[in-house]
Amino acid sequence: MLKVQVDSFGYRNNTILKGILFEVPPGEHVALMGESGSGKSTLLKIIYGLLHVEDGSIFWGDVEALGPNFNLVPGEPYMKYLAQDFDLMPFISVEENIGQFLSVFERETHEERINELLDLIEMKPYAKTKVKYLSGGQQQRVALARVLAQEPEILLLDEPFGHIDNFKRNVLRRNLFQYLKKQGITVLTASHDPSDVLPFAKRTLILEQGKIIANENTQELYKNPPNYYTASLFGQVNEVPMKLLKSYSEIDRSVLVYPHEFKFSDSSGLQVKVINSFFQGNHYLNESAAEDGTTIFFNSEKKQDAGTTIFLNVSLNTINRRLQVGQKANT
Numbered sequence: 224m225l226k227v228q229v230d231s232f233g234y235r236n237n238t239i240l241k242g243i244l245f246e247v248p249p250g251e252h253v254a255l256m257g258e259s260g261s262g263k264s265t266l267l268k269i270i271y272g273l274l275h276v277e278d279g280s281i282f283w284g285d286v287e288a289l290g291p292n293f294n295l296v297p298g299e300p301y302m303k304y305l306a307q308d309f310d311l312m313p314f315i316s317v318e319e320n321i322g323q324f325l326s327v328f329e330r331e332t333h334e335e336r337i338n339e340l341l342d343l344i345e346m347k348p349y350a351k352t353k354v355k356y357l358s359g360g361q362q363q364r365v366a367l368a369r370v371l372a373q374e375p376e377i378l379l380l381d382e383p384f385g386h387i388d389n390f391k392r393n394v395l396r397r398n399l400f401q402y403l404k405k406q407g408i409t410v411l412t413a414s415h416d417p418s419d420v421l422p423f424a425k426r427t428l429i430l431e432q433g434k435i436i437a438n439e440n441t442q443e444l445y446k447n448p449p450n451y452y453t454a455s456l457f458g459q460v461n462e463v464p465m466k467l468l469k470s471y472s473e474i475d476r477s478v479l480v481y482p483h484e485f486k487f488s489d490s491s492g493l494q495v496k497v498i499n500s501f502f503q504g505n506h507y508l509n510e511s512a513a514e515d516g517t518t519i520f521f522n523s524e525k526k527q528d529a530g531t532t533i534f535l536n537v538s539l540n541t542i543n544r545r546l547q548v549g550q551k552a553n554t
């Protein structure tokens with residue numbers, strides 16, 4: 224079990240993290256989401272031992288990670304951290320960069336292992352290429368193979384696909400996360416991108432201004448987000464005043480509704496006027512205004528013309544569930 228406790232951490236006098244306490248069971252994949260500047264990278268750096276934390280402790284089982292004030296070389300042998308900058312050796316080849324970290328006691332299996340990792344990151348054709356000639360995305364993939372070569376028990380990933388284009392990103396995500404699961408590696412991934420998180424992370428931690436405001440099963444968190452901030456990390460979301468949903472007009476609260484959760488109705492429900500219709504590939508995302516001026520985003524199969532009046536409905540089930548979660552979050 225990875226146990227993380229950071230009561231307080233700041234750069235100089237500026238407090239960045241407060242009251243952080245969570246555990247990650249061995250072999251589990253946990254995501255860390257939060258807006259830019261919420262403290263994700265800082266938290267990963269503390270766990271890895273790059274930053275010293277006065278008030279708190281990091282344990283892997285019974286072993287305490289002591290941090291930079293105690294370790295001559297930062298980091299712990301059982302843990303690897305893939306930072307946003309890649310820390311590669313530019314003047315040697317891709318395979319040499321990866322091979323550098325393979326155990327000297329297993330020389331006869333080096334070639335096989337390098338090939339396995341090159342396959343995983345889809346970089347076989349570049350095995351002999353010097354790293355300085357690679358693109359940013361290619362370098363990020365090599366950096367990933369390099370940390371995997373070290374066979375960590377815990378892997379900390381900071382925006383692991385930030386430099387990789389969509390075309391490669393989808394394959395790499397699947398390859399990498401399946402590989403990590405198969406190897407039983409404990410993973411903590413900081414990411415802005417819900418596609419890195421929703422299909423792969425069992426649990427998700429939400430960081431807001433240095434505090435963990437949610438620590439939940441990922442699917443539950445998506446279906447029943449405790450607040451607007453959490454839901455908006457997963458994509459576009461509406462905070463709909465209940466008074467706009469006719470049958471609930473007495474309730475003076477709002478409810479979170481994702482754009483795909485609205486159904487069209489001929490004559491009743493939430494009345495909106497279309498402002499813009501944005502093509503999204505397999506659907507349109509429409510920006511509209513309700514009668515009181517509230518902006519509402521909803522999905523549709525077809526493009527909607529600006530100025531069209533539409534009635535939208537949300538299932539009672541969804542509304543009731545969200546109201547309950549909202550109530551829990553407020554108590």
Ligand SMILES: Nc1ncnc2c1ncn2[C@@H]1O[C@H](COP(=O)(O)OP(=O)(O)OP(=O)(O)O)[C@@H](O)[C@H]1O
Pocket residue numbers: 234239257258259260261262263264265266
């Ligand atoms: N070395 C540093 N010295 C002083 N302040 C720092 C330092 N590194 C980060 N910060 C500040 O700490 C806060 C948290 O930064 P951090 O990089 O941890 O956020 P993040 O959630 O990882 O952001 P992003 O998603 O943009 O990478 C920010 O306000 C940032 O400006």
